[in-house]
Amino acid sequence: MKSHQCDKTAKSEIRPNRRLTERVPTEVALMYSGMAAGDMLIGDGLVTDMSDRGIGIRGNRLVNPNMNLSLYIDLPGADEPVCIAQTKVAWVSGRQFGVEMISWDLEAQNQLRFHVWNCATRARHTGY
Template sequence: MTEKLNQIEIGLQPGGVAMKHMKHLGLSESSYSSQSIERRRMSRTCASLGLMYSGINGEDVLIGDGSVVDLSEGGLGIRGNCPVNVGLELTLFLYLPNDEEPLFVSEGTVAWTVGSLFGVEFKEVSRRDGDLMRSFLRAQSVGQV
């Protein structure tokens, strides 16, 4: 059971997106929740945005696309089409509604994975893209997007 818990992000909240996938690992929400520690410093907003991600995994170049399932100023949850490993550094392009150019995250690190779901902690975002993200998150919180 410990091995299965290590496959899941410590810090997933009960009822969260990845919690729904715990049944596939044979874990109940109550058994996991009692052992989890919340590590997030910022609240996440549900979002449904397209994105592309890339990174270097050993000698292989990884390029994937998928959708954002939740987003904060410090990171995001992704449902992707290309598997990743915890610790992998990624570059991300997020397609915000009504923006011609994607939001660019030059460096993020995979924090957890569960099947096709994974979380990325942002390490480096430009001031311009950080401002765009904050504007989007504010608009989401008041229902303007």
């Protein structure tokens, strides 16, 4: 998987913001998997933004709203991809989609929170 970057130019389609916390632009490689019409779906993509409970993704495989996915995110400094065991697709626009995180362990929570904090801090200090 590719290395990460906090992307001040990451393009996310404008949507109504239902989040209680900030959505932070980023660009991190990931793999996602789930079941679609009885078949296993495996896709690759990029995390385009993150908040405390959700992730924006641009993927190479189409998904459907309410689909359950597992995510494997290649965060910087992690020896292995961070696993988020259960997410639910909240919205879809072509190959761009957003997921709500349902179930993930404490280590994954901490790694994601640190990444979001890092990207938000860099953005504040650089003006992006």
